[in-house]
Amino acid sequence: MKMPxxxxxxxxxxxxxxxxxxxxxxxxxxxxxxxxxxxxxxVLKRNEIFRELMDKVEGREVxxxxxxxxxVEHFPCCLIKKDETLVIYTLPKTETPAIDxxxxxxxxxxxxxxxxxxxxxxxxxxxxxxxxxxxxxxxxLEQQKSTFVTFCVEAKGGKYMTGxxxxxxxxxxKYSPLCIYAKHGDTVKSALxxxxxxxxxxxxxxxxxxxxxxxxxxxxMSTVVNSAKDRKFQIAKMEQTRxxxxxxxxxxxxxxxxxxxxxxTQPSQSNxxxxxxxxxxxENMTQERQEIQANKKQKYIPMPDSRExxxxxxxxxxxxxxxxxxxxxxxxxxxxxxxxMREEFGKKSEGFTEVYxxxxxxxxxxxxxxxxxxxxxxxxxxxxxxFILTNGHLFKDEGVLVGKTLSLPTTVTFNFDTPHGSGQxxxxxxxxxxxxxYGVDRWKRQVxxxxxxxxxDEKFPPGLLQKYGPVPQTGGIYIVGHPDGGFKKMDxxxxxxxxxxxxxxxxxxxxxxxxxxxxxESIGGNELDKEFYEQIMQGKPDVLTYNTxxxxxxxxxxVINPSHCQVIxxxxxxxxxxxxxxxxxxxxxCKETHETQSVIExxxxxxxxxxxxxxxxxxxxNVQTLLKFTDVAMENPHLxxxxxxxIIHMVPTGxxxxxxxxxxxxxxxxxxxxxxxMLQLICKLN
Ligand SMILES: [Zn+2]
Numbered sequence: 001m002k003m004p005x006x007x008x009x010x011x012x013x014x015x016x017x018x019x020x021x022x023x024x025x026x027x028x029x030x031x032x033x034x035x036x037x038x039x040x041x042x043v044l045k046r047n048e049i050f051r052e053l054m055d056k057v058e059g060r061e062v063x064x065x066x067x068x069x070x071x072v073e074h075f076p077c078c079l080i081k082k083d084e085t086l087v088i089y090t091l092p093k094t095e096t097p098a099i100d101x102x103x104x105x106x107x108x109x110x111x112x113x114x115x116x117x118x119x120x121x122x123x124x125x126x127x128x129x130x131x132x133x134x135x136x137x138x139x140x141l142e143q144q145k146s147t148f149v150t151f152c153v154e155a156k157g158g159k160y161m162t163g164x165x166x167x168x169x170x171x172x173x174k175y176s177p178l179c180i181y182a183k184h185g186d187t188v189k190s191a192l193x194x195x196x197x198x199x200x201x202x203x204x205x206x207x208x209x210x211x212x213x214x215x216x217x218x219x220x221m222s223t224v225v226n227s228a229k230d231r232k233f234q235i236a237k238m239e240q241t242r243x244x245x246x247x248x249x250x251x252x253x254x255x256x257x258x259x260x261x262x263x264x265t266q267p268s269q270s271n272x273x274x275x276x277x278x279x280x281x282x283e284n285m286t287q288e289r290q291e292i293q294a295n296k297k298q299k300y301i302p303m304p305d306s307r308e309x310x311x312x313x314x315x316x317x318x319x320x321x322x323x324x325x326x327x328x329x330x331x332x333x334x335x336x337x338x339x340x341m342r343e344e345f346g347k348k349s350e351g352f353t354e355v356y357x358x359x360x361x362x363x364x365x366x367x368x369x370x371x372x373x374x375x376x377x378x379x380x381x382x383x384x385x386x387f388i389l390t391n392g393h394l395f396k397d398e399g400v401l402v403g404k405t406l407s408l409p410t411t412v413t414f415n416f417d418t419p420h421g422s423g424q425x426x427x428x429x430x431x432x433x434x435x436x437x438y439g440v441d442r443w444k445r446q447v448x449x450x451x452x453x454x455x456x457d458e459k460f461p462p463g464l465l466q467k468y469g470p471v472p473q474t475g476g477i478y479i480v481g482h483p484d485g486g487f488k489k490m491d492x493x494x495x496x497x498x499x500x501x502x503x504x505x506x507x508x509x510x511x512x513x514x515x516x517x518x519x520x521e522s523i524g525g526n527e528l529d530k531e532f533y534e535q536i537m538q539g540k541p542d543v544l545t546y547n548t549x550x551x552x553x554x555x556x557x558x559v560i561n562p563s564h565c566q567v568i569x570x571x572x573x574x575x576x577x578x579x580x581x582x583x584x585x586x587x588x589x590c591k592e593t594h595e596t597q598s599v600i601e602x603x604x605x606x607x608x609x610x611x612x613x614x615x616x617x618x619x620x621x622n623v624q625t626l627l628k629f630t631d632v633a634m635e636n637p638h639l640x641x642x643x644x645x646x647i648i649h650m651v652p653t654g655x656x657x658x659x660x661x662x663x664x665x666x667x668x669x670x671x672x673x674x675x676x677x678m679l680q681l682i683c684k685l686n
Pocket of ligand 1: 035
């Protein structure tokens with residue numbers, strides 16, 4: 001099974017746009033003919049003038065602004081309008097030069113790779129234009145575009161949020177508004193989360209989006225993005241209802257904006273007319289309904305007696321509220337109960353959008369397995385062929401490993417998805433470990449992996465190596481594993497950027513005041529842990545950080561980037577990329593609940609692991625496994641680059657035994673018909 005060629009539809013993707021530097025001192029501008037869908041930064045980096053500009057502003061942060069507002073790096077190129085000019089601003093980077101330096105290095109690599117791709121394509125591009133395919137291509141592009149929705153959010157907070165920093169990076173405030181994109185059917189909340197630029201306060205449960213400039217309507221976070229399309233909002237907060245709880249029930253109800261699931265908008269409280277004795281004005285309500293109906297492309301039929309029905313609903317609501325109040329053992333004010341109800345309903349609609357992501361992720365999750373021996377339980381996943389990748393620290397205890405041989409029988413269990421365990425299968429792994437490294441690698445990066453080989457030699461699903469992708473700087477990620485050795489679970493969380501790590505750590509400490517001593521003891525008790533924790537907080541080791549409930553036993557879980565955009569049959573779909581392996585966290589036992597809690601968790605980028613695996617396989621002369629890896633690598637541009645780098649690494653050593661290994665790698669490359677492509681890439685990288 002091979003991954004579909006990601007860019008086999010390039011002929012159908014064709015559009016032109018320009019960019020210019022927004023920094024007055026830098027007079028760079030260029031035109032881009034995009035024939036291969038990707039995120040905007042990727043596409044820009046294919047252009048030489050842009051790369052020159054990037055060299056010029058090295059070390060500075062880049063902000064890309066389109067007609068509507070500032071866009072994220074992962075903005076799909078198909079949403080850039082024909083003949084649109086993107087303005088590129090740069091500003092000094094904030095903190096943590098150490099990791100930023102590394103990132104740049106990696107970005108630099110990508111640029112070079114981009115060059116490669118571009119060169120190969122230029123000829124083809126010319127052809128396409130000549131053949132006058134533009135009309136057809138326009139159609140394809142329209143199709144790609146139609147799966148997305150964009151809307152704008154101002155960088156400054158609105159009502160009850162004016163003094164708050166709604167962006168993670170303060171300095172970005174001047175590039176207002178932000179243009180947000182999302183897939184049809186996503187919720188506004190998940191769109192803002194995946195965007196990655198908003199700070200945590202935006203996701204507090206009373207936050208809403210006020211439409212600007214009208215400021216009459218607002219939408220809640222669980223609204224499906226389709227209704228936000230092409231609108232502009234300000235992040236605002238519901239009015240604090242607590243103080244007003246003793247006021248008349250009716251006005252209180254309309255104040256709080258309690259909603260049923262289908263309801264997307266409601267009159268703003270700021271409009272005094274809308275909170276009359278009868279509740280929100282009927283006129284306003286019908287206007288909103290009309291809007292909703294229009295979105296559904298249905299004919300709107302005005303509801304007769306809507307004023308009276310509203311009144312009846314309001315009267316019933318009081319009863320419901322009393323009933324709900326009686327369900328809570330402690331005295332709760334009306335506003336608190338409403339809040340709890342909103343939370344319940346809010347969660348429900350969030351769960352709704354998660355489903356399609358689950359379906360997408362299903363294939364990936366089947367490759368995840370539980371890894372165990374007598375002393376420990378962890379997680380692993382099928383990498384390729386019959387090889388399992390997991391954490392090296394699962395085998396660090398004394399007596400588990402003698403040399404490179406496991407002295408304890410170790411098994412992997414697939415399909416351990418239900419508590420009842422039907423359909424699962426358990427396989428022994430061979431005692432000889434294929435590769436194992438734990439600690440710091442030759443490039444002084446944190447590394448912690450083991451590759452095990454399953455004892456049976458059957459036909460397995462393709463494994464996750466083919467889905468390898470680079471670590472994004474921001475956005476949502478999934479972690480799939482077996483926390484506490486239980487059945488398979490999946491957690492959705494967001495990357496904590498380097499700049500945010502300290503804030504996230506402090507936030508956790510602040511929320512767990514009673515456990516502070518325990519936390520300090522747990523982390524500080526072990527010198528190595530303490531040092532590593534401090535390094536992570538300073539952004540030094542090249543790891544990915546986040547908060548997840550998956551900690552104990554989930555070591556070795558794949559970390560998945562769900563928002564990577566892939567094009568299948570001309571239609572962009574979110575593909576999944578496996579970007580890292582969950583490795584650990586800084587855990588302690590909570591004083592009150594006695595449950596294990598964790599301050600922050602981290603994963604090691606898959607790139608770090610794979611680079612080490614390749615060198616390890618060469619050094620142990622494991623040619624067979626190396627060739628199987630190479631075979632998979634031919635189908636994935638990121639892995640293709642890793643093989644190129646391996647060849648470059650092997651040549652100057654001049655070791656005769658390497659000559660034979662090199663030769664056999666080249667044979668595999670030639671068999672896949674990519675010899676010329678590889679040669680070109682090596683020349684570029686060297
Ligand atoms: Zn494009």
